[in-house]
Amino acid sequence: MATMDEMYQTLIIEHDRSPRNFKALEAPTHHAEGRNPLCGDEVSLDLRLDADGRIAEVGFQGQGCAVSKASASMMTTAIQGKTVDEAMALFDSFHAMLTGKTADKEILGKLKAFEGLAVYPMRVKCATMAWHVLKESLGASRES
């Protein structure tokens, strides 16, 4: 499992410097925002679902630490093309992995790189914030 140093070296800084899908969408079907009042991190997420209910396009914006930015960036690439249920399964596995519960790590793919963060509980919330925003954006739409 990667140490904090290794996670920074191999993953976090690269995505912090050049985050993927760092943009607002022109015609999002779903949107949510999240904020961590303890550290001031903010993330705003846009999704566009196609007629089949797949995530066709995703964009995020915000400010925060490199961990939160890298996690949001990798989340956007991981959920692209997924159905809402598939994206929620990723949420559950990612969340379980970082909170020390039994997780289906196979489906996580590259997201497994965050596994080492589980031993730094103070930073876990940085990595899960974007995912909570994703869940909120999709959950809100399902009710409507």
Next chain:
Amino acid sequence: MSSVRAEFPIFSRTSRGKPLTYLDSGATTQKPQVVIDAELGFYEGWNANIHRGVYEFSERATMAYDGTRDTVAEFLGGVRADEIVFVRGTTEAINLVAHSYLKPKMTPGATVLVTEMEHHANIIPWQLVGATLKAIPVTDAGELDLQAAERMLGEGPLLLAVTHVSNTLGTINPIAELAAMAKRHGVPVLVDGAQAVGHFPVDLTTLGVDFYCFSGHKLFGPTGVGVLWGRHELLEAMPPFQGGGDMIDRVTFERSTFAASPQRFEAGTPNIAGVIGLDAAIRWLSAQDRPALERLDAELLAAGYEMLEQVPGLRFIARPASQVGVLTFTMDGAHPHDIASILDSEGVCIRAGHHCTQPLHARFGVPASARASFGPYTTEQDLLTLTRGLLKVRELFG
């Protein structure tokens, strides 16, 4: 290695497998062995509740608890022991004053004058009792604008609530001068001394303020215990803060009357072990060569500024002329939480975030900062390790 450091057992431990480099004394100080022994000794040897039993242990606990008022009164320059109220900490002390002193005086639109550098604990309690806040501005150097203070004190606030030392910048505010100014305008003064009392002696017989509060855990004592000092005539005129045992005179279902201060403000079984630990902490600190500790703090601060200036892209938030050992900064391209995580992997403990001073961070246009704060056990080696860690951050974030 200073002899002071040897009295703190925690420094024989490692953090993340590295020697402990503790630079977060602004959040909480480490505890000398005598403080740990005092709390342990009470629980192991003579634990009992106070003000209740006539048996030996209860008597002894009562004597130790109430006797600590004498220790604190002397520590604060020789004030009256019955002006010492034990609370959970600085936060509870301020809430107590807000509810018992300010609230009964509140009128629509009444203001409390604070400063831009206040900790949230010296902001929220006043808002909760309905006060409108006005804030004395902070200059680019991280100091209070005293001309503005003079003008704003003339605008009729009910109270001036000001920190003695900024928890974020380390600025030592000119409290005696502010108190004299406030007195000319007839404004009472509360001082948040949480960051001050561990760094330099405070004499409340000459400072000219009305309320002063601090926490035990920032003074090498336990968490969950603190002190509110208030002028006797003010405390005597204030209604209780919380109701319960130990604060009463006589209780009936029709009405109850209350004990005199300070007991009136100490409802319920207090943190007895904490107060005993606080007594040990104050005795320990008072026995130190305090001018020497102040000189050491100043020397390390100068050395720290010099070392950190060599780190490319590092910016200090402000650099006050008079301050305690605190270095607060940002780094280009690296968020404070990432700085703190990378330092953590080197065993270096610092604080990252807004340090409960969001308005001050807004004033300086940054959402968060990194803070290294010193204690009497801090060494030049700690600062070298910090600097090496920050150069690694620089290397990673390029």
